[in-house]
Amino acid sequence: MRVLIVKTSSMGDVLHTLPALTDACQALGDVRFDWVVEENFAQIPSWHFAVDRVIPVAIRRWRKNWFSNAIRQERKAFIRQLRLQQYDYVIDAQGLIKSAFLITRKADGVKHGLDKRSAREPIASWFYDVKHYVAKDLHAVERIRQLFAKSLQYSLSRDVGDYAIAKHFVTHLPQDHGQYLVFLHSTTRDNKHWTEDAWRELIALVESTGLKVKLPWGSQLEHERSLRLAQGFSHVDVLPKLSLAEVASVLAGAKAVVSVDTGLSHLAAALDKPNITLYGPTDPQLIGGYGSNQNSLISAQKNMQSILADDVFCQLSSLIHG
Numbered sequence: 001m002r003v004l005i006v007k008t009s010s011m012g013d014v015l016h017t018l019p020a021l022t023d024a025c026q027a028l029g030d031v032r033f034d035w036v037v038e039e040n041f042a043q044i045p046s047w048h049f050a051v052d053r054v055i056p057v058a059i060r061r062w063r064k065n066w067f068s069n070a071i072r073q074e075r076k077a078f079i080r081q082l083r084l085q086q087y088d089y090v091i092d093a094q095g096l097i098k099s100a101f102l103i104t105r106k107a108d109g110v111k112h113g114l115d116k117r118s119a120r121e122p123i124a125s126w127f128y129d130v131k132h133y134v135a136k137d138l139h140a141v142e143r144i145r146q147l148f149a150k151s152l153q154y155s156l157s158r159d160v161g162d163y164a165i166a167k168h169f170v171t172h173l174p175q176d177h178g179q180y181l182v183f184l185h186s187t188t189r190d191n192k193h194w195t196e197d198a199w200r201e202l203i204a205l206v207e208s209t210g211l212k213v214k215l216p217w218g219s220q221l222e223h224e225r226s227l228r229l230a231q232g233f234s235h236v237d238v239l240p241k242l243s244l245a246e247v248a249s250v251l252a253g254a255k256a257v258v259s260v261d262t263g264l265s266h267l268a269a270a271l272d273k274p275n276i277t278l279y280g281p282t283d284p285q286l287i288g289g290y291g292s293n294q295n296s297l298i299s300a301q302k303n304m305q306s307i308l309a310d311d312v313f314c315q316l317s318s319l320i321h322g
Helices: 011-028 059-065 069-082 097-102 122-127 140-152 166-172 196-209 220-230 244-252 263-270 309-321
Strands: 002-006 032-038 051-057 089-092 110-114 130-132 180-184 212-215 236-238 256-260 275-279 294-298
Touching: 002 011, 011 032, 011 140, 011 263, 051 069, 059 069, 059 097, 089 140, 097 122, 110 122, 110 140, 130 140, 166 244, 180 196, 180 263, 196 220, 196 309, 212 220, 220 236, 244 263, 256 263, 256 309, 263 275, 275 309, 294 309
Parallel strands: 002 032, 002 089, 032 051, 089 110, 110 130, 180 212, 180 256, 212 236, 256 275, 275 294
Antiparallel strands: none
């Protein structure tokens, strides 16, 4: 059985889809997947054992200059790649108009997706041949697991979903694996940031454990923040600019992780790493860390400034020694 997945972004959403692939393989045995995903996240599907072909798409980049000759040629090349295969099932797990219209409707196969009561954008359901109801009050991982089970017609296990990518990194661990923590301090929204003073207070508390702290970053602003956080601490390493796969390898070797609400926090969860995620204005009930050893520290005041470094360190100590 050959299935095409349409789940293009964001990083967390792409990662949340992985357990559904594992479910399908366990239930059906002979299923293989191709996956359409935004080019920035194209490495992620390749880490799952059941994915044969990753088809990168660049809607985010294309829309900046949609009608230029170069972009038109890229779009035509993408459609050619999309139509190389006749699929038994096409599963649109995105539930958005743009992905349904630009990608799913052009794929060759019976198209499954969320119905108008379930999709993030109800009009997207117009482009599916078979529509499925999935309750909106479930965690994102469980919603996608149900969509796959209904589309491919198997009974869904009640077990916690298995991302099945941690084993990909077993042979790529850093030499000092298990001897350091990773602090993920960067996120896209200002109100999801923890204060630099709080991060530095936590870094100071961690020094007594004998563990190193590693700080990855993605942009120049994040690099500058990392340097400020590390200033004066000999046990903190500001990492060089890394690819997503290299960041995953660093996370896979960590003793534990402390993070704000960001895509890399979901990557830590997918790698089965003990993780504390700090939440201020966002609610983790539907899109929080999913998996074993995923812990949420939620501000009662709904702001990140009220989260205390002492409280984070107390919870982190339990993970380190547990």
